[in-house]
């Protein structure tokens with residue numbers, strides 16, 4: 001499982017600090033819960049302090065082996081790979097439970113409300129001190145009832161979390177749910193995130209640092225990749241290698 005603490009407003013663009021939930025991360029020290037509640041706007045049902053669970057199903061499309069953006073010039077890389085995944089909304093469920101809305105009793109509410117099998121992406125929209133938290137495919141066999149992603153409702157398009165209110169947190173968490181690690185996971189090493197066509201990063205990005213290069217291995221930092229920590233407006237792509245990793249983990253755990 002992995003989680004993305006949400007940036008406190010007062011820290012502005014430098015605040016996109018994150019940690020993996022299952023391991024201590026010194027970067028997380030000093031992270032403060034945000035102050036006060038945002039206006040409950042543009043989130044249907046949130047005025048009821050409700051929790052929503054969106055269930056979507058994955059459908060695999062044929063992929064085209066000749067469409068390999070990693071062999072194209074850098075500007076074309078930003079188009080990203082066709083991962084072949086599409087999602088269809090299978091249902092929206094609302095629960096009027098203040099504790100659940102604050103992500104308390106998360107194991108309980110997830111087990112009680114999760115819909116579908118291993119191939120159903122459950123998205124719980126909550127109000128907590130993270131941008132999002134995801135389970136990995138490998139978590140499913142031992143704890144399938146908790147499988148899915150939790151996303152801060154205020155990160156949805158039009159939400160109140162500055163620079164993270166385009167809905168891209170959900171995309172990022174879905175990437176984890178499909179088996180992807182952070183693009184900077186292993187630091188400046190050849191293995192890095194275990195995906196060959198994502199340039200190694202020495203550290204995660206913050207903001208929109210065009211041209212950043214925190215690692216002397218080939219390639220600039222993949223600031224446009226959904227699995228980095230750039231602003232939501234910066235995200236444009238998954239790579240072919242990430243797409244292949246999604247497919248292999250899907251076959252192993254969700255297919």
Ligand SMILES: [Zn+2]
Nearest residue numbers: 002003004182
């Ligand atoms: Zn993440």
